[in-house]
Amino acid sequence: KSCKTEQSTFQNDNAKAAFTLAEVLITLGIIGIVAAMTLPALIAKYQKRQTVEQFKKAYSAIAQALKLSELDNGSMESWEYRILPQEFYNRYLKNYLKSSQEIPHSEIKKRITYKYLNGRLAEGLVGNPATYTVKLSDGTFLMIDKFNYDENFAQHNIAVDLNGYSGPNQIGKDVFYLIINNKKGLIPYNNRSIESQACKAFSAGYNCSAKIIEDGWQIKDDYPW
Numbered sequence: 001k002s003c004k005t006e007q008s009t010f011q012n013d014n015a016k017a018a019f020t021l022a023e024v025l026i027t028l029g030i031i032g033i034v035a036a037m038t039l040p041a042l043i044a045k046y047q048k049r050q051t052v053e054q055f056k057k058a059y060s061a062i063a064q065a066l067k068l069s070e071l072d073n074g075s076m077e078s079w080e081y082r083i084l085p086q087e088f089y090n091r092y093l094k095n096y097l098k099s100s101q102e103i104p105h106s107e108i109k110k111r112i113t114y115k116y117l118n119g120r121l122a123e124g125l126v127g128n129p130a131t132y133t134v135k136l137s138d139g140t141f142l143m144i145d146k147f148n149y150d151e152n153f154a155q156h157n158i159a160v161d162l163n164g165y166s167g168p169n170q171i172g173k174d175v176f177y178l179i180i181n182n183k184k185g186l187i188p189y190n191n192r193s194i195e196s197q198a199c200k201a202f203s204a205g206y207n208c209s210a211k212i213i214e215d216g217w218q219i220k221d222d223y224p225w
Helices: 002-017 021-073 085-092 105-111 208-214
Strands: 100-102 132-136 141-149 154-161 175-181 185-188
Touching: 021 085, 021 154, 021 175, 021 185, 021 208, 085 132, 085 141, 175 208, 185 208
Parallel strands: none
Antiparallel strands: 100 132, 132 141, 141 154, 154 175, 175 185
């Protein structure tokens, strides 16, 4: 009788410890809701970190190439900027970057549609047939624009597409603008006087490269991601 009593008590304790199907479903539902709420934030955080790392790597590679080029070609201040983008690249950058491959504009136009940060179709550098584009060994695209100059400066604008043919192909997301300036070297594009170029959700996003660098190579919460 004592054994039966103990067995019955053990079975009752097990029954109390077990979960019913309804309880399991409720628990799974709660887990699903929490995951749905937190997963997008985690993915976005990872994407931001990866974007910054890729951008910083590309920026460092270009900066290092320019320094090496100066050893052979003299100070950047004395370089010839009034030449076509392809000639500028071949003369001052090609030999100092890891292997690159020219990408015809017709190929880019066929496979990529670039957009501003506000979602509108991007023109200018990334949509200009005169832009010279090369693909580096890691898949990064460098797009060099025609020269700009006045009595105080000379420069070439350069857009960095971190992942080439892969999306989103959007300025401020995976495309960032830099400047090769005769006096300042490699600097982020940053024209604060024109609101349409700001790093804002309603703008083109040209200034986003400057914002990331000024924020200590971070994409902070106020970044229009």
